[in-house]
Amino acid sequence: MIKLTINGREHSVDAEPDTPLLFVLRDDLHLTGTKYGCGIGQCGACTVLIDGQATRSCQMPLDGVGAQAVTTIEAIEQDPVGRRVVEAWVGIEVPQCGYCQSGQVMAATSLLKQNPKPTDADIAEAMTNLCRCGTYNVIGAAVRRAAA
Known part of the structure; x- marks a missing residue:
């Protein structure tokens, strides 16, 4: 065990x-x-x-x-940073198909826990998860909103 x-x-x-x-x-x-x-x-x-x-x-x-x-x-919503990320995701309506979104939310939460005020370059470097729907711009906007 x-x-x-x-x-x-x-x-x-x-x-x-x-x-x-x-x-x-x-x-x-x-x-x-x-x-x-x-x-x-x-x-x-x-x-x-x-x-x-x-x-x-x-x-x-x-x-x-x-x-x-x-x-x-x-x-993830039990964590205050995770809750902000989820609220931003929902507020901006990030998901299309949604398959990758749990991983995206987890990556964004990790980023903001380590770097509460990331630059666009920081976001691009940390958010390496793939999205077949191509919602990268909206994902970036949600990370920026959660960081605000």
């Missing part, structure tokens, strides 16, 4: 240490807001926060998590 702290709660999971965190979140804990996209850490649909740092959960083995706190989209 591997112990994980996810969204403030301790969980024991029966999985191999090299199992990607994403699979445990979705399949074992039924936290399906974190999406499977590419499986190789490129798209960012699977982004979660591990001790506040945006992390691609498809590439994070369980034994790499250890005692660190994992936050998923299901609990």
Whole structure:
């Protein structure tokens, strides 16, 4: 059994240490807001926060998590920064298809926790998640709104 702290709660999971965190979140804990996209850490649909740092959960083995706190989209509004990001996302109506948006929100929350007043260059550097709908300009506007 591997112990994980996810969204403030301790969980024991029966999985191999090299199992990607994403699979445990979705399949074992039924936290399906974190999406499977590419499986190789490129798209960012699977982004979660591990001790506040945006992390691609498809590439994070369980034994790499250890005692660190994992936050998923299901609990992001419990964080004041995350709540501001979600409010900005909703206020500007960022999502089109919405598939990538949980990962985008997590990446934006991580950015603003580390840099509360990012420049446009900071936003471009941090927001590396892919969006097939091409909502990058609106995503940038939402990050700027959440930072204001």
